Amino acid sequence: MDKYYVLGVDLGGQTAKCGIVNREGEVLAQTVMVSNRHDDADGFVSALADTLHKLISDARLDAPVMGIGVGAPNGNYYTGEIRHAPNLVWARNLDIPFASMLSERMDGMPVALTNDANAAAVGEMTYGVARGMKNFIMITLGTGVGSGIVVNGDVVYGHDGFAGELGHVCVVRDGRQCGCGLRGCLEAYCSAVGVARTAREWLELRPDEQTLLRLRAEVTSKDVFEAAKAGDRMALEILDFTGSLLGRAFASFIAFSAPEAIVLFGGLARAGEFLTKPILKAMNESVLPIWRDRVKLLYSGLSESDAAIIGASALAWKFNF
Amino acid sequence: MDKYYVLGVDLGGQTAKCGIVNREGEVLAQTVMVSNRHDDADGFVSALADTLHKLISDARLDAPVMGIGVGAPNGNYYTGEIRHAPNLVWARNLDIPFASMLSERMDGMPVALTNDANAAAVGEMTYGVARGMKNFIMITLGTGVGSGIVVNGDVVYGHDGFAGELGHVCVVRDGRQCGCGLRGCLEAYCSAVGVARTAREWLELRPDEQTLLRLRAEVTSKDVFEAAKAGDRMALEILDFTGSLLGRAFASFIAFSAPEAIVLFGGLARAGEFLTKPILKAMNESVLPIWRDRVKLLYSGLSESDAAIIGASALAWKFNF
Numbered sequence: 244m245d246k247y248y249v250l251g252v253d254l255g256g257q258t259a260k261c262g263i264v265n266r267e268g269e270v271l272a273q274t275v276m277v278s279n280r281h282d283d284a285d286g287f288v289s290a291l292a293d294t295l296h297k298l299i300s301d302a303r304l305d306a307p308v309m310g311i312g313v314g315a316p317n318g319n320y321y322t323g324e325i326r327h328a329p330n331l332v333w334a335r336n337l338d339i340p341f342a343s344m345l346s347e348r349m350d351g352m353p354v355a356l357t358n359d360a361n362a363a364a365v366g367e368m369t370y371g372v373a374r375g376m377k378n379f380i381m382i383t384l385g386t387g388v389g390s391g392i393v394v395n396g397d398v399v400y401g402h403d404g405f406a407g408e409l410g411h412v413c414v415v416r417d418g419r420q421c422g423c424g425l426r427g428c429l430e431a432y433c434s435a436v437g438v439a440r441t442a443r444e445w446l447e448l449r450p451d452e453q454t455l456l457r458l459r460a461e462v463t464s465k466d467v468f469e470a471a472k473a474g475d476r477m478a479l480e481i482l483d484f485t486g487s488l489l490g491r492a493f494a495s496f497i498a499f500s501a502p503e504a505i506v507l508f509g510g511l512a513r514a515g516e517f518l519t520k521p522i523l524k525a526m527n528e529s530v531l532p533i534w535r536d537r538v539k540l541l542y543s544g545l546s547e548s549d550a551a552i553i554g555a556s557a558l559a560w561k562f563n564f
Numbered sequence: 565m566d567k568y569y570v571l572g573v574d575l576g577g578q579t580a581k582c583g584i585v586n587r588e589g590e591v592l593a594q595t596v597m598v599s600n601r602h603d604d605a606d607g608f609v610s611a612l613a614d615t616l617h618k619l620i621s622d623a624r625l626d627a628p629v630m631g632i633g634v635g636a637p638n639g640n641y642y643t644g645e646i647r648h649a650p651n652l653v654w655a656r657n658l659d660i661p662f663a664s665m666l667s668e669r670m671d672g673m674p675v676a677l678t679n680d681a682n683a684a685a686v687g688e689m690t691y692g693v694a695r696g697m698k699n700f701i702m703i704t705l706g707t708g709v710g711s712g713i714v715v716n717g718d719v720v721y722g723h724d725g726f727a728g729e730l731g732h733v734c735v736v737r738d739g740r741q742c743g744c745g746l747r748g749c750l751e752a753y754c755s756a757v758g759v760a761r762t763a764r765e766w767l768e769l770r771p772d773e774q775t776l777l778r779l780r781a782e783v784t785s786k787d788v789f790e791a792a793k794a795g796d797r798m799a800l801e802i803l804d805f806t807g808s809l810l811g812r813a814f815a816s817f818i819a820f821s822a823p824e825a826i827v828l829f830g831g832l833a834r835a836g837e838f839l840t841k842p843i844l845k846a847m848n849e850s851v852l853p854i855w856r857d858r859v860k861l862l863y864s865g866l867s868e869s870d871a872a873i874i875g876a877s878a879l880a881w882k883f884n885f
Binding site: 532 | 716721737820
C-alpha cells in the first residue's frame with residue numbers, strides 16, 4: 244500500500260480543528276482556527292484552505308495528502324452541503340456547498356463531509372473500539388446528543404443524507420422544550436446542557452434538600468459529576484435519572500438495528516459508572532429478551548482531544564487514491 | 565436472463581402457504597398446508613418438502629425452480645434458524661436449523677429464511693410500492709406489529725440477524741403488558757389485538773357512553789373500523805389514539821434511518837384514512853423540521869392474499885442461479 248496522508252477538519256461553532264492523519268489514525272500535525280469571524284461562507288472557506296495549505300507545507304511530509312474529511316453540524320454526506328446550521332454564523336438559513344467549495348480551493352483534492360457524530364462513528368470503526376464491528380451505534384454526549392449508526396459496515400445516511408438524529412427521539416412525552424423545536428427530546432435531558440437543566444429544576448422543586456449543588460451559582464453538568472463523586476444524593480439521583488432515560492432510549496435503538504455495541508463518546512461519558520450503571524439497568528430491562536445482556540456498552544477508544552479530527556479524517560480514506 | 569421460478573413459503577402458527585412465483589412477482593400456483601399437526605420439526609419439514617415437490621410437479625413448469633424463500637416467525641437470515649418461536653408447536657424453546665433441513669429435503673435447493681415482516685419488505689422492494697427505493701420501513705399491522713427496515717437497498721438484519729423489532733419499541737411508559745414480557749410496546753396498542761384491547765378498556769372506563777361497540781359481545785378491531793365508518797364517536801377516537809401512537813413512533817424511526825417512505829401492510833391498514841390521518845398528524849408534529857411533510861406514508865402494493873408468499877419468494881432471487 245502506498246503511503247498517503249489525509250486531512251481531518253472538525254468544524255464547530257467557535258473553531259475549526261484541523262489535522263494531518265496517517266493510516267494508523269495518528270495525528271502528525273494539527274492547528275486550530277476560529278470559525279465565527281467570517282460573515283460569509285466564501286470568506287471562511289478561503290481562510291480554511293489557507294490554514295490547511297500552511298499546515299501541509301509546515302509539516303514537511305514524506306508523502307502526499309490525498310483527501311479531506313470534514314465533520315460539520317448538519318453536514319450532508321450525499322450532497323456535500325452544510326444545511327441551515329444555526330451554530331455556524333455563515334451558514335444560518337443557508338445551504339452551503341461546502342465540500343465542493345473547499346475542494347476547489349484545495350486544488351481539486353476530494354472532500355467528504357458529514358455531521359460530527361457520523362464522523363465519530365467512522366473514526367471509531369477505522370481506529371477505535373469499533374474496529375471490526377459491522378453493526379454499532381455511536382452516541383456522542385456533549386453540549387448536544389448526536390449519533391452515528393453503522394449497519395453492515397456503513398454509516399446510515401438515509402434517503403436524504405441526514406439519518407441518525409437520535410438526540411431528537413422523544414423520551415419524555417410532552418416533556419422539556421428542546422432547541423430543535425420539539426418537546427421531550429433525548430438531547431433536552433441527556434446532553435451536558437440537559438443534565439444541568441435537570442439539576443436546576445430539581446433544586447427548585449426540592450428547596451429543602453441539602454446538596455452540594457446548591458452551593459453553585461450556575462450549576463453545570465461537571466458540577467453534577469463532581470458532587471456525585473463526593474457522594475451527594477441529589478447529584479447521584481440526577482445521573483441515575485439521566486442514565487435511565489438513555490438506557491430506555493438505547494433499548495429502542497437496539498430493536499431497530501440490533502447493534503453489537505453502543506459506543507459512548509464525549510464529556511458526559513466521563514461520568515463513568517455513575518451513568519453506565521443506570522444505562523445498563525434501564526437498557527436491559529426495556530429490551531426484548533433476545534438482546535438482554537447481549538449488547539455491549541463501550542467507551543470511545545479515541546483520545547478525546549484528537550477524536551474529532553481523527554473521525555473526520557477517517558472519512559477521506561473512502562476515496563480510492 | 566434465463567427463465568427460472570422460485571418458491572415462496574409463508575410459515576405461520578396455523579398454516580404454511582406455499583407458492584411458485586416468477587420474476588414478475590406473479591403466483592403461478594399455490595397451496596396451503598397445516599403447520600401445527602407435527603410434534604417435531606423433522607416431521608413438519610418432511611411434510612412441507614412433500615407439499616412443495618407436489619406443487620412443482622403439478623404445475624408442469626416450462627423452466628426450473630431454483631430457490632426457496634421462507635418467511636417465518638423468529639426466522640434468522642444469517643443462520644437460517646427458527647429460534648424459540650412460541651407460535652410454532654414444533655419450534656417452542658428450540659433453535660431449528662430450518663433452512664438447512666428444508667434444503668436437504670429439497671435436493672439441495674438453496675433456502676433463504678427471515679421473519680415475515682422482513683420478507684414483506686423484500687417483496688415490497690422487489691414487486692410493490694417500494695420498487696426503486698433504497699431506504700424505507702415496512703410496518704406490518706396484523707395480529708402483531710412487525711417491521712422490516714431497508715437501508716441502502718438492503719434489509720437491516722443487525723449483528724445477530726434479529727434487527728427490526730419495532731413492534732417492541734416502548735410507546736407508553738409503564739403501559740400495557742405485552743406478550744413479549746415488556747410493557748407499553750407499540751404492538752400492545754397498535755396491532756389488531758391492541759386495538760380491540762383499547763376498545764374493551766374504554767368501554768369499561770366509560771360505562772355511560774353510548775357506542776355501537778357496546779353491542780358486541782367480544783369487540784374486535786374489525787368492529788372498531790366498522791363502527792368508525794358508521795360515525796361512532798368512540799370508535800373514531802380509538803383509531804385516532806392508535807394512529808397517534810403509530811405516528812409518534814414513526815417519528816422516532818425517521819430520526820433513525822431517514823427513510824423515503826413508511827409502507828403499511830396488513831389488516832389494520834384497511835382502516836384507511838381513519839388511521840392515516842392521525843398517523844400523519846402525529847408523525848409530522850413529532851419529527852424534526854427537516855423531515856416534516858417529507859416522508860411518504862404508503863400502503864403496500866401487493867395483493868393481501870398473495871403478499872406473504874410473494875414477499876417470501878422474493879428472498880430467493882438473491883441466490884445467483
